[in-house]
Amino acid sequence: MTFEATFVKDGVAIDYTPASDVNAGDVVVLGSIPLVAKTDIEADALGAICAEGVFDVLKDGSSFTAGDAVYWNTTGTPVGGSATGAATSTAAGAYLMGLALADAAAGATTVRVKLTAAERTATIAGSVTADDITGNDSSLGISGKPAATGTAGAVVVAGGAGTAGNANGGALTLRGGAKNGSGTDGAIAIGDANTMSISMGVMPTIPTATVAAAGSDQSDATAITTGFMLVSAADATKGIKLPAAAAGLICIVKNNVAAVLKVWPNTDDAINAVAANSNDTLAASTAAIYVAYDATTWYSIPLLGS
Numbered sequence: 001m002t003f004e005a006t007f008v009k010d011g012v013a014i015d016y017t018p019a020s021d022v023n024a025g026d027v028v029v030l031g032s033i034p035l036v037a038k039t040d041i042e043a044d045a046l047g048a049i050c051a052e053g054v055f056d057v058l059k060d061g062s063s064f065t066a067g068d069a070v071y072w073n074t075t076g077t078p079v080g081g082s083a084t085g086a087a088t089s090t091a092a093g094a095y096l097m098g099l100a101l102a103d104a105a106a107g108a109t110t111v112r113v114k115l116t117a118a119e120r121t122a123t124i125a126g127s128v129t130a131d132d133i134t135g136n137d138s139s140l141g142i143s144g145k146p147a148a149t150g151t152a153g154a155v156v157v158a159g160g161a162g163t164a165g166n167a168n169g170g171a172l173t174l175r176g177g178a179k180n181g182s183g184t185d186g187a188i189a190i191g192d193a194n195t196m197s198i199s200m201g202v203m204p205t206i207p208t209a210t211v212a213a214a215g216s217d218q219s220d221a222t223a224i225t226t227g228f229m230l231v232s233a234a235d236a237t238k239g240i241k242l243p244a245a246a247a248g249l250i251c252i253v254k255n256n257v258a259a260v261l262k263v264w265p266n267t268d269d270a271i272n273a274v275a276a277n278s279n280d281t282l283a284a285s286t287a288a289i290y291v292a293y294d295a296t297t298w299y300s301i302p303l304l305g306s
Helices: none
Strands: 015-016 027-030 033-037 045-052 054-058 069-073 086-088 096-099 110-114 208-212 227-232 238-242 251-255 261-264 278-280 286-292 297-301
Touching: 015 027, 033 096, 033 110, 033 297, 045 227, 054 086, 251 261, 278 286
Parallel strands: 208 227, 227 251, 238 261
Antiparallel strands: 015 045, 027 033, 033 045, 054 110, 069 086, 069 096, 096 110, 251 286, 261 278, 286 297
16 A cells, blocks of 8 residues: 555654754744754754744844734844844745744844744745735735746736626725825826736726816815716806816816806816916806816817817
């Protein structure tokens, strides 16, 4: 009888023969897995290093909360020490070591770590299934596999397929990161570089809203956003105000009243290259598309007299 696997021993510690002396407590990176020596091991002598266990590990100035991932930086500088290696909260340039079992402040010299004998690789072959993926670096990149010759691999991001009966397919949402405080929400850029063309299987939908014209000048006109705006309450005096111009913004405006509608640019912007802060007029029951050419100028389609 042939066995597919034969038990050798528990994997709490594994055999290791170092090329140079190893001291008890040294962190040894085997491949990409940080392990710990419990006893001294002489060069070229068989010893053992721990793949499991709980250790207090010298750390850099990182702070940890219990449960955080802990990485080992082979050139890191421990608090109060020299650059001989240190635990860190920064994944870049380091190896996943384990999980913090207790909080550790930035000024603490050690962090209590439960070793996790798992390898992190830069390349994952085949398919990967996950509930969530969160980047540990400042950005999370997903790229098609480069090819030594020929065409490189494509990237497909798709919602899940329905698997029974008349089940709906899963939606796919691309969303910029939420701002903090007075910051700005993250933008989404599609085809910003290295792009030959952009193809869409269906026409995209745009935001729509109904707004009422108001005021009598730029300061008190109703502010609108991009998308399609159905405007009521025009009376040849009341108006709406476009968003601050930014190249490529589009507002589609339908004057839904049998009276002239005033369309104002935002502060210090202009419409159809006339004087800044001057209004455009949209005739009764008509529509126009307003496109921002740059950071200060809107143009209307069709070009309307102002």
